[in-house]
Amino acid sequence: MRTAYRTGDAGVLRDVAAIGAAMLAVGASFGAVAVAAGLPAWATLAMSTLVYAGGAQFMAVGLVAAGSPLAAVLAGLLLNARHLPFGLALGGALGSRRTQLLLGSHLMTDEATAFALARPAGPERRRAFWLAGVLLFLAWNAGTAVGVLAGGAAGDPAALGLDAAFPAGLAALLLPSLRDRETRRVALAGAGLAVLATPLLPAGLPVLLALAALALPLLARRRPPAAPPETADETGNGRSVRAGEVSC
Structure with missing residues (x-):
């Protein structure tokens, strides 16, 4: 058990480190962009610590700079x-404790959630969530501090290709879950909805619309059962044969 524990945690740490490196660089870009937009250094650092919302922080800085x-x-x-x-x-x-729920809700991100759900339910999932949540939180805030100090030297994450690291990492984490047929059908339906809605809706809304695909399993369960097949009796009249029915 101890060997399995260490092996599982080592795998989580290795995977978190890969995404954490990209998060460090994107956090540095956010710090530089926020300071360049006129946000005070202390407010930029406080936003990464207290808000900790990634893309929403970039959007908020742009809207605040625009006076909204x-x-x-x-x-x-x-x-x-x-x-x-x-x-x-x-x-x-x-x-289960209130402090754990509050802190865990603050550390909850797309990446931490994916790391946790990729592990079996129970202690292993709990360890994966907290390891990923805490380490990614530290990486994001460390990157923000670097960006505040370095100014515009961090550059645009899209120009460096770092914006693709997060969806690529999430896709790799979710691939094992797609072995289930029903999960795969829901994921493909949600992805299709998001792709179709992206040109029509503001950023963030296509992802929420994709959640509508979760209703597919419920709709499938509500379908009426298929009628039993009809067979012909000796007289040629068709009749349905139920399970356990014996003809005389």
Whole structure:
């Protein structure tokens, strides 16, 4: 058991380190962009610590710089509404105490959720969530501090290709779950909805719309059972044969 524990944690640490390196660089870019937009250094650091919302922080800085702080708050709430189903999916992985639930909710990100759900439910999933959550939180805030100090030297993460690291990492983590046929059908339907809605809806809304694919299993279960096949009796009249029915 101890060997399995160490092996599982080592695998999580290795995978988190790969995404954490990209998060460090993107965090540095956020720090530089926020300072360049006129946000004070202390406010930039506080946003990464207290808000910790990744893409929503970039969007908020742009809206605040444009003079729309209220729009920044509303857009951030809408964009991060996806954490509601994340919390339902994680269940007891956050813990049972109130302090664990509050802190775990703050550390909940797409990446930490994917790391946790890639592990079996129970202690292993709980360890994976907390390892990923804490380490990625530290990487993001360390990157923000570097960006604040370095100014514009961090560059644009899209120009460096770092923006592709997060979806690629998430796809790799979710691949084992796609072995299940029903899960694969729901994932493909959700991806199709998001792709079709991307040109039509603001950023963040296509992801929320993709959650509608979760209704597919419920609709499949509500379908009426198929009627039993009809067979012809000796007189040639068709009749249905039920399980356990014996003809005389």
